[in-house]
Amino acid sequence: MNITDMELVNGIEYRPIREHEILALERAMSRGFGSHFNARSGVLEADKEVIDVERSLCAFDQGEIIGTIFSLEYQVSVPVGSGMPMGAVTGVTVSPTHRRRGILTEMMRRLLRNEHERGIPLAGLMASESIIYGRFGFGNAVQHQEASIATRHSAFKPMPEPPGKIRFTSYDDIKKVAPKVWDRAMNSHPGMVQRLPTEWNQYANHRDPKPFFIVYEEGERALGYSKYQVRFDEDADGDGILPVHKLQVNDLIAVVPRAETALWRFVLDVDLMSVVAHGKHPMPSRLFWMLADPRRLSLNPYDALWLRILDPAAALGSRGYSVAGSINIRVMDDFCPWVDGIYRLEADGDSYAACKRLGSNAAYDLIMPAASLATVYMGAHSLRTLHSAGRVAEQTSGTVELADNMFTTSEEPYLGHEF
Amino acid sequence: MPRMPLVLAPEILYLIPMEIRPVQEEEFRRWRNAVRASLGDHVSEEDTRFMREHRVELDRLLGCFDGDAIAGSGGADSFDMTLPGGNIVPVAGVAYITTSSTHRRRGIQRRIMRRIHLDARDRGDVAAILWASKSLLYGRYGYGNAMPVHDWEINTDYAQYAHFPKWNGRFIRPDRDEAIPLMTRVYDQARLKRAGMVTRTDKRWIYEIHPIHSKDEFFIVYLEGDEPRAYARYGFKHDTDFAGATNVIEAVSTNDASHAALWRHLLDEDLATTVKAKARPMDDPLYWMLADSRRLKRQLTDGIWLRLLDPAAMIEKRNYAVEGALSIEIRDSESGDSTAFALDGGPDGATCSETSATPDMTMPDWALASAYMGTVSFSMLMNLGFIEVRAKAFEAVRRADAMFRTVPSAWNPHHF
Numbered sequence: 001m002n003i004t005d006m007e008l009v010n011g012i013e014y015r016p017i018r019e020h021e022i023l024a025l026e027r028a029m030s031r032g033f034g035s036h037f038n039a040r041s042g043v044l045e046a047d048k049e050v051i052d053v054e055r056s057l058c059a060f061d062q063g064e065i066i067g068t069i070f071s072l073e074y075q076v077s078v079p080v081g082s083g084m085p086m087g088a089v090t091g092v093t094v095s096p097t098h099r100r101r102g103i104l105t106e107m108m109r110r111l112l113r114n115e116h117e118r119g120i121p122l123a124g125l126m127a128s129e130s131i132i133y134g135r136f137g138f139g140n141a142v143q144h145q146e147a148s149i150a151t152r153h154s155a156f157k158p159m160p161e162p163p164g165k166i167r168f169t170s171y172d173d174i175k176k177v178a179p180k181v182w183d184r185a186m187n188s189h190p191g192m193v194q195r196l197p198t199e200w201n202q203y204a205n206h207r208d209p210k211p212f213f214i215v216y217e218e219g220e221r222a223l224g225y226s227k228y229q230v231r232f233d234e235d236a237d238g239d240g241i242l243p244v245h246k247l248q249v250n251d252l253i254a255v256v257p258r259a260e261t262a263l264w265r266f267v268l269d270v271d272l273m274s275v276v277a278h279g280k281h282p283m284p285s286r287l288f289w290m291l292a293d294p295r296r297l298s299l300n301p302y303d304a305l306w307l308r309i310l311d312p313a314a315a316l317g318s319r320g321y322s323v324a325g326s327i328n329i330r331v332m333d334d335f336c337p338w339v340d341g342i343y344r345l346e347a348d349g350d351s352y353a354a355c356k357r358l359g360s361n362a363a364y365d366l367i368m369p370a371a372s373l374a375t376v377y378m379g380a381h382s383l384r385t386l387h388s389a390g391r392v393a394e395q396t397s398g399t400v401e402l403a404d405n406m407f408t409t410s411e412e413p414y415l416g417h418e419f
Numbered sequence: 420m421p422r423m424p425l426v427l428a429p430e431i432l433y434l435i436p437m438e439i440r441p442v443q444e445e446e447f448r449r450w451r452n453a454v455r456a457s458l459g460d461h462v463s464e465e466d467t468r469f470m471r472e473h474r475v476e477l478d479r480l481l482g483c484f485d486g487d488a489i490a491g492s493g494g495a496d497s498f499d500m501t502l503p504g505g506n507i508v509p510v511a512g513v514a515y516i517t518t519s520s521t522h523r524r525r526g527i528q529r530r531i532m533r534r535i536h537l538d539a540r541d542r543g544d545v546a547a548i549l550w551a552s553k554s555l556l557y558g559r560y561g562y563g564n565a566m567p568v569h570d571w572e573i574n575t576d577y578a579q580y581a582h583f584p585k586w587n588g589r590f591i592r593p594d595r596d597e598a599i600p601l602m603t604r605v606y607d608q609a610r611l612k613r614a615g616m617v618t619r620t621d622k623r624w625i626y627e628i629h630p631i632h633s634k635d636e637f638f639i640v641y642l643e644g645d646e647p648r649a650y651a652r653y654g655f656k657h658d659t660d661f662a663g664a665t666n667v668i669e670a671v672s673t674n675d676a677s678h679a680a681l682w683r684h685l686l687d688e689d690l691a692t693t694v695k696a697k698a699r700p701m702d703d704p705l706y707w708m709l710a711d712s713r714r715l716k717r718q719l720t721d722g723i724w725l726r727l728l729d730p731a732a733m734i735e736k737r738n739y740a741v742e743g744a745l746s747i748e749i750r751d752s753e754s755g756d757s758t759a760f761a762l763d764g765g766p767d768g769a770t771c772s773e774t775s776a777t778p779d780m781t782m783p784d785w786a787l788a789s790a791y792m793g794t795v796s797f798s799m800l801m802n803l804g805f806i807e808v809r810a811k812a813f814e815a816v817r818r819a820d821a822m823f824r825t826v827p828s829a830w831n832p833h834h835f
Contacts, residue, residue: 129711129713130712130714131711134581134710159803159804159805160804257802258804284796286799286803288719289564289799289803292558293555294554295553295720297719299719300717300718301717301719302713322741322817323741323821375707381707382702384826385707385826385827386704386707387675388584388675388678388704388707389582389675389679389705390584390679391582391707404826405821405824408820410798410816412798412799
């Protein structure tokens with residue numbers, strides 16, 4: 001029987017929703033996240049575009065939705081490689097009436113199995129709390145930072161002047177320009193996901209306050225863009241003389257670093273603004289290194305992309321590695337038992353890499369749970385650090401260091417999206 | 420004809436003779452008062468006497484004298500610093516940099532920094548390090564932001580471990596005098612293995628935890644058998660009678676197990692609802708041990724700034740994560756001179772010599788200093804335009820990133 005077919009476990013039915021149940025899904029999700037669903041908000045119409053009911057999996061108690069989860073399919077950028085399909089897991093809620101019955105575990109197990117059966121090698125999510133998803137084999141793989149800076153202290157070091165120009169643009173125009181810039185920026189940022197056309201369609205639907213869009217161009221070529229909002233908060237009494245006017249950067253995406261430099265200079269120099277903030281700031285931060293007085297930039301890192309490896313051979317074989325090496329890795333996984341096994345990774349330190357599954361009696365150099373492999377996969381975190389934290393064990397001396405040197409990347413991992 | 424007030428252009432002010440020279444014994448108190456006044460403090464005679472006996476090297480302290488007035492100050496403490504791979508080199512721990520408010524904008528700081536660097540080179544120091552009062556100040560003298568750190572704060576209700584290396588030692592709570600030899604032993608073991616750490620002399624230990632500077636300090640030492648493996652110095656601030664915040668002044672461990680044990684202990688102290696710690700390594704394993712890692716609030720800040728005084732020696736004395744050869748041209752921020760070096764190195768050592776060949780990369784000294792400890796990549800500095808790369812040598816930048824990578828990240832807990 002297909003696992004997505006109707007099935008009762010402890011009296012709870014698990015199945016995908018049907019088209020006519022999207023409203024019920026929205027209501028259940030809103031309640032799960034602690035709010036009331038507003039049918040007039042436009043969310044329902046928007047989500048109807050985005051949600052693929054075939055990739056939903058809800059828990060029903062006597063016909064009522066009491067647990068929700070669904071996935072979107074993204075392409076995700078990996079180090080020195082091309083895009084890989086990733087099941088983006090979202091809308092994860094369980095009704096307060098049905099706590100502590102293993103409903104989340106059951107939904108997640110089925111959803112990940114479904115992704116695997118579709119041939120998807122990776123799953124990813126953004127966590128409401130960082131304590132939840134490690135148990136399902138997700139690893140904290142790419143971080144963002146909450147960034148903010150007083151514009152008064154935002155002078156740059158002497159650096160080359162970007163040759164291009166910045167212009168404001170319209171909602172209609174940005175929907176055409178931004179996806180092209182975004183897709184090219186993905187090439188240099190492992191962890192970036194390709195936004196879906198349906199998401200871009202809704203990109204300008206921001207209210208409260210309405211965003212501005214700017215584009216950095218050299219000649220006719222758009223090499224970067226930003227979306228930002230301005231908040232005139234007359235009550236927030238900044239220095240006691242002038243109120244705090246805050247520029248909130250939603251997106252600041254560049255194909256080439258000089259475009260990023262130009263866009264930052266622009267948003268930091270907008271008149272009347274006393275503070276510029278960016279909630280999805282990359283880690284590491286280029287802006288930190290642009291500033292003459294870097295301590296003025298407040299940077300608080302947080303976990304952004306939690307990654308789940310569903311097919312280690314495909315995932316490991318599809319990225320590039322910084323140095324050559326051959327290594328046998330035992331991946332422990334009792335949540336997705338098909339993952340559990342020993343994998344041989346070979347890389348020449350340039351473009352060639354291959355990974356295959358070995359027999360269960362094969363010797364191995366490293367042993368780690370699936371979550372640890374996911375944490376180091378994008379090259380943002382060190383395997384040696386995980387070893388120090390007790391999350392990786394070494395069978396062959398020196399292989400933690402070797403693998404650490406292989407998995408690191410010169411690229412700057414980034415997610416940049418919210419889902 | 421109206422009389423014009425006498426106003427001298429800044430260029431002229433530079434020419435007024437002010438003497439920069441080492442401080443004499445009998446001038447020390449006055450010098451110290453001038454330094455602290457510039458930093459907004461008054462100091463007691465006792466404190467000054469204690470500092471003279473336990474901390475400073477008089478022949479490394481400079482004053483800028485305008486007649487009798489002390490117009491500016493600067494100096495260095497002598498340290499040995501561990502480099503990636505374990506070699507230990509002499510460095511100048513630059514401190515006491517002030518300019519009197521009466522003598523601003525006359526180039527005094529620039530002249531003092533130059534003199535400190537020349538003196539340090541004469542002594543054989545291969546680098547200078549400092550903690551900056553402001554991050555704006557020292558890039559112009561060739562310093563790079565080489566060892567950024569995180570300041571931490573965590574609510575102890577959410578500080579359970581999910582993963583950790585096992586430990587089986589025990590804790591003791593020594594008093595101040597008992598603690599010094601135990602902490603010294605831990606510190607010196609840790610120092611040998613950790614890039615960025617510097618020597619702390621016996622006298623400096625006494626100075627560091629003397630009641631003048633740390634009157635409410637607690638000490639905790641973790642032992643395996645009788646061997647001390649980790650320690651923490653911390654203060655406690657009561658918010659109410661039965662709740663408050665632990666402020667970790669310094670926590671040093673010698674291996675993964677003692678690190679896990681020490682932090683478990685600090686996070687489990689009765690009454691502490693919050694634990695704060697400043698200047699922790701960016702890749703500290705604690706974050707990865709916590710079940711709810713987002714609860715550890717981390718704030719990035721610049722830690723130690725590094726200035727290469729003898730770049731060839733610094734390049735040659737560190738080890739590299741992987742084998743490789745590179746050539747790098749460095750432009751000195753103070754002298755304006757450019758020198759190219761050829762590096763051939765790996766995990767077991769390196770050689771470095773001046774070269775006349777076209778270098779793979781050209782960069783200002785502060786950029787190499789920033790990347791030297793591996794905390795920022797050459798790729799990022801190149802992306803931002805601070806490093807110029809010879810045509811077709813982009814592969815060298817990737818190679819440099821792999822070679823200079825340093826895990827665990829360089830870190831220095833010693834404040835000076």
